[in-house]
Amino acid sequence: MPIQLKDNLLAAWKLLTSFRKEDWELRDYPVVIRARNTASDLARTTPFKRFKPCRYVAYVVNWNLVGGGDTPQEAVDVLRLSFERAADDRRRKGKPLPRPGVKVPIEFAPREQVDAHGELVDDFVRRVPGLEWAWISNGSSLWDFHSDETKDELQAKIREIYGVDVSDIESGNIVQILDRIAAKPS
Numbered sequence: 001m002p003i004q005l006k007d008n009l010l011a012a013w014k015l016l017t018s019f020r021k022e023d024w025e026l027r028d029y030p031v032v033i034r035a036r037n038t039a040s041d042l043a044r045t046t047p048f049k050r051f052k053p054c055r056y057v058a059y060v061v062n063w064n065l066v067g068g069g070d071t072p073q074e075a076v077d078v079l080r081l082s083f084e085r086a087a088d089d090r091r092r093k094g095k096p097l098p099r100p101g102v103k104v105p106i107e108f109a110p111r112e113q114v115d116a117h118g119e120l121v122d123d124f125v126r127r128v129p130g131l132e133w134a135w136i137s138n139g140s141s142l143w144d145f146h147s148d149e150t151k152d153e154l155q156a157k158i159r160e161i162y163g164v165d166v167s168d169i170e171s172g173n174i175v176q177i178l179d180r181i182a183a184k185p186s
Contacts, residue, residue: 007032011061015101026083029100030061033072063104109137117178124178127161128154142172 010030018028034057054068058075065086067079087097098104114121114136125134129145142151155167162181169176 007061011101013101014061015099018100024097024100026060026080029063029083031058031076031079032061033058033075035072062102063098064106108135109139111137113138113175114140114178117175117182120178120182124174124181128157136174138175140174142174142177 007030010032014028014030018024021028036053036055036057054075055070056072056075057066057068058072058079059066060079060083065079065082067075067077067082069075069078090097121136122133125131125136131145134145142154146154151172154172155165158164158166158177158181162184164177164181164184166177166180169180
């Protein structure tokens with residue numbers, strides 16, 4: 001049976017059984033665990049030096065929640081953390097958990113702080129990571145734009161281009177960096 005058909009059947013089953021209760025936990029959702037088979041598959045899907053490839057991936061069908069690990073249990077444990085974070089975030093926003101089995105649309109992170117910097121954002125994206133464009137949210141970081149072990153190279157580029165030292169911004173948060181660049185006296 002094709003993988004997508006199995007996933008869809010599991011999602012349909014979990015959707016039907018979800019009507020028996022209203023307070024859902026991870027075990028109520030259609031969770032699938034997959035082994036990533038070969039070393040070449042792992043290398044091909046994990047090009048970033050600082051990220052360790054995972055042998056197993058666990059995910060909730062129809063919802064963008066994923067966990068990875070060296071064992072199936074590790075993958076589920078990481079997925080459980082993602083689920084708990086997503087559930088807490090939804091509660092804070094006054095949103096209910098999605099019913100198990102339904103398709104959950106991707107929600108983009110807010111970007112009002114980024115938008116406050118207008119054209120500086122576009123200039124930054126072109127000159128620092130060297131991209132034509134990028135979608136940046138309030139939570140975006142320098143870490144999102146490179147695969148090196150440190151952010152030293154991008155920090156040096158910012159210092160050279162804008163004359164601002166951002167090495168003390170541990171998170172590499174782009175909004176904080178843009179704030180500092182914008183606050184620099186002309």
